[in-house]
Amino acid sequence: MTDSKYTNFDYELSQKILTMLKGGYPAKLKKVLIVTAPLWFKAPFRILRLFVREKLRERVHTVSAPQLSAHVPRASLPTLEHCRNCYTNNLQNNKLDGVIDEYVISNYIPPVKTQNGVIEHEVARDMTSDRVARLEQPDAMHISDPPYTCDTGPLRQGTFHHAKLPSNLSKNRYTDVLCYDHSRVLLSQTDPEDPTTDYINANYVDGYKQKNAFICTQGPLPKTFSDFWRMVWEQGCVALVMTTGGRAQPVLRFLHLVRRAQRTALADLGDAWAGHSRGPPIVVHCSAGIGRTGTFITLEVCTSRLAAEGVADVRGAVERVRAQRAHSIQMPDQYVFCHLALLEYAIGSYACEEKCLRFVSVYFRKHI
Structure with a gap:
């Protein structure tokens, strides 16, 4: 100026x-x-x-x-x-x-x-107190939403026409976090004269060998509170996950509890559920439904595949999640967290089979 x-x-x-x-x-x-x-x-x-x-x-x-x-x-x-x-x-x-x-x-x-061709930055100039605290605790691996983003690459092909309709704009928590048209969750129309009453900022995301295993959505607003619960009811969901922060071990333990809760609820449904054998979609949300939510789902997909096949592909999992829920996995910290938590899962009590140990050995030879 x-x-x-x-x-x-x-x-x-x-x-x-x-x-x-x-x-x-x-x-x-x-x-x-x-x-x-x-x-x-x-x-x-x-x-x-x-x-x-x-x-x-x-x-x-x-x-x-x-x-x-x-x-x-x-x-x-x-x-x-x-x-x-x-x-x-x-x-x-x-x-x-x-x-x-x-x-x-x-x-x-x-x-x-520059030193050896590498630009050296003064780290303290570009830090938040959150990052400083985590540097002081190198073993603290978190799922979090710090104010940094790594989502700079082009998105998969997708449109946001419904999210941008004037009557739907106020239903989005953030103006720059919209949901794809091709994977959005459709609500039943409450007003036959208003087709936009079927809109909620939520997308289906596939899990490990399960189509539409999850519903990624934003935290409900006062205006969308009833829409949120209407979605839960209409989709027959029996497990809801609200992601906050956490280190690797608590997150892995929580992931195990979510799976167990889903199985228990599915058993209670009995013949009332005629869909996929693993049950209805699990609703996962944080604030915007992309950062911690995407991290949680990526970790669930990768750990499930690791336990079943002895292999995992974090990058591929993130790309598939992003293809259905735009901007998922927001920060470098979250992407790194997925790798570290996956390693901890492989060598921990959740998956101590020989194939998981082989995965750890191959991973270290490749990346360390």
Whole structure:
């Protein structure tokens, strides 16, 4: 915002940005930097930011140009030079008045020293207290939703038409976490005149050798509370999982308890259930239904396959889950957790058979 005037202020654009931040999924937003904000902007901004979700509000910063080096490493801005050239050409072609501040455009991020061709970052500059605590406890493996995302690659082919319908937008907890059309759970229409009453932000996800073994969904909102329980009833679900945080051993133990609860409930159903032999879908949710939820399902699929075949493919499992529930497995920590928990499962009391031990041996030879 260097040298910007009040006449440059686009109210509609600002509203769109504010709306995006208000409804955004915290784990998908690392940091928002407003650079060299003038006084006329800072005053109303301090009021408007109060309407943004607290987890997002603490990630929005107003900084001066020299302070950028504490937030953004040069290596993460490969297009900076291109942007500078475009800005320079724009000034020259349009003969605009003004002088380019070379310090602001080119030099506000100091060069990063390299060692053996590897860029060394100052870790403390880019840490949350959650990450620092976990570094101090190297044995603490967690399923969590920290504010970092690794989901930068392209998604499988899929559309979100129903999730984006005006009457359904308010049913999504986050504006940027939508459910695929091809795998979404359809509710019965409560209003024959309104076809959108069949919508809920939930997707079927396959398990190990079981189609639609899970239903991934967001945490219910006050507006969708009745829809959530209507889905449970209509799908005949007998097991619901609300994922929070946890280390590997407690999560594995909980996974074992979920399977046992599903089997017990299925036995109680008797002939009333005529579907898959493993029972109706298990409902799994967290906040958005993608981070911890995706981690839980990936771990369930991988441990089931490991116990049955003595092999596991974490990457393949994540790709299949993402093909049915967009953006599943949000952070690198969650992806690493799946590997570590799977190893702990293989050498632990849950699967101590010879084929699992062979898997551990092969895994270490391949990755360590």
